[in-house]
Amino acid sequence: MNSLGPVIWLLAVILSLSVIGGGECSDYRLSRNVLPTFYDLTISLRGDAENPEEIFDGEVKITLHALQANVQQITLHKDNIDILSNAQLYNDAGLIVEDIVNTSMTYKQETQQLTLHLEQPLVAMQSYVLLFKYTGIVRTDMTGLFSASYIEEQTGKTKWMALTQMQRLNARLVFPCFDEPALKAKFQVHIGRPNGLNAISNTKLLETTDDGHNRFVDHFDVTPLMSTYLLAFMISDYKxxxxxxxxxxxxxxxxxxxxxxxxxxxxxxxxxxxxxxxxxxxxxxxxxxxxxxxxxxxxxxxxxxxxxxxxxxxxxxxxxxxxxxxxxxxxxxxxxxxxxxxxxxxxxxxxxxxxxxxxxxxxxxxxxxxxxxxxxxxxxxxx
Ligand SMILES: [Zn+2]
Incomplete structure (x- = not known):
């Protein structure tokens, strides 16, 4: 028996493990064929301040920049959110490029990656806007968008509130996104909420619009360039x-x-x-x-x-x-x-x-x- 035998065997095992490990790792990482630069995100709570619903409505317009020629797939993250209809892809002139049929999208539960298969390949160095309409869940496990409550001292009433925890991998519970820290973008958040609750987010409130039926939408300023895990908002009866x-x-x-x-x-x-x-x-x-x-x-x-x-x-x-x-x-x-x-x-x-x-x-x-x-x-x- 050669004394180097076990060492060579060990090196071979380490090498093969590192190759396998590298492969697994890359499966979890998003491609760099497109770069998200801006998210216009609207989250709307359902129900009223006393009777909030578990489901929320979401709409996100993601501005993307194609970094490669002939991009035929766009892969991003989502977790426990339901895409309601086809996604739309627009060019930077605002004209629709493609209506991406919901059923043509593929989803890998293990990596929480949603892939859109494009019939019209993206052109390198061009910007596009990808629109999703979806629903998500106001959770109870303190991840993503979750609920909390407390008893008001004077009235003894239970007061409901909702807030977020996106770090580390929970932004994808709130909106479809490129949920990796290096893929920084700017965000503009709009929160639809019932009368009796107020919203705060990462940036200052620009304006509140009346949505009818005793509901309002709070529009916040654009954030600095930042990672998805830093996005936050809270909806509550606060002071x-x-x-x-x-x-x-x-x-x-x-x-x-x-x-x-x-x-x-x-x-x-x-x-x-x-x-x-x-x-x-x-x-x-x-x-x-x-x-x-x-x-x-x-x-x-x-x-x-x-x-x-x-x-x-x-x-x-x-x-x-x-x-x-x-x-x-x-x-x-x-x-x-x-x-x-x-x-x-x-x-x-x-x-x-x-x-x-x-x-x-x-x-x-x-x-x-x-x-x-x-x-x-x-x-x-x-x-
Ligand atoms: Zn810390």
Missing amino acids: ARGNLSDFAVVSRPDYYNKTQFSYQVGQQVMSAFGKLFHQPYPDLGNQALLYASSPRFPHNGMENWGLILYKDAVLVQDPGYTDGWEDQEYCIRILAHETSHMWFGNSVTFKWWSYFWLNEAFARYYEYFMAHQVNVHTIIYWC
């Missing part, structure tokens, strides 16, 4: 401390008087990061930064660009109950962490999830660094 077009802490009305501390810390943290990095927050490309609070949330906070969503426990300090030193320290750290992601992760983003640790490493470092920089009286005790 804002501060200016929704600038900086505000958003909570249920019962908690309005318990958000002074998080509002003060948020302002300090945002300003201090801007000075430290010589790049004020608005210069990153978004004027608005909202901190919003939910009774149900899967993490302490999620760094959606312009709309950081938190658990109630982070933003709400109840005098004499949850406003002690440890609670305030927790609040400062989490706010510093999530806000630092506006610079580390949102403005500058990892190419693929295997580099996600870079995001969190920078944010974790600045969580502690900034907590010591912020001029809050509790910090004295840390030194």
Whole structure:
């Protein structure tokens, strides 16, 4: 027996595994034959503020740029959403190029990839708009678009709300999209909602239009160029401390008087990061930064660009109950962490999830660094 035999055998196994692994990996990655540049997304809740329905309606117009000649297939992600009718492909003059029959689309459940087979190949370096109409589910498992509720103190009524968690692979639960972090695009969000609820999203509200039947549509500003996992919105009966077009802490009305501390810390943290990095927050490309609070949330906070969503426990300090030193320290750290992601992760983003640790490493470092920089009286005790 040759002593190199086992080594050669081991190398052969490693090589074949890496080839198999590479193949599997590429199956999960989208082709770069087209590049999405803009999503015009409308999400409409059904039902009224007291009786919301589980199904929501969606419409998305995705502007695409063909990067190759003779593109015959477009593949993107969707998960648990139903495409209602044919998809339409338009050219950049707004003329229809192709009506893509719903039944001709193919879907791979394993990779959550939807492929459209085109009869008219795309021309390289031309822009197109792809339109989908679909329905999705307001979920309960704190992924995609999900519901939460709380009991209003004065009335004892159950108040319903809906919010999002797109990271990591959940944007595809809310709209058909190219759901990879490197495929950054700009987004414009429109939220249809019943009277009695309000919507917030990544950017400032531009206008609200009356849709009739006691329903309204909120139209938000275009986002900076960003990854799909950073898109967010919340629909609730909220009250804002501060200016929704600038900086505000958003909570249920019962908690309005318990958000002074998080509002003060948020302002300090945002300003201090801007000075430290010589790049004020608005210069990153978004004027608005909202901190919003939910009774149900899967993490302490999620760094959606312009709309950081938190658990109630982070933003709400109840005098004499949850406003002690440890609670305030927790609040400062989490706010510093999530806000630092506006610079580390949102403005500058990892190419693929295997580099996600870079995001969190920078944010974790600045969580502690900034907590010591912020001029809050509790910090004295840390030194
Ligand atoms: Zn983080």
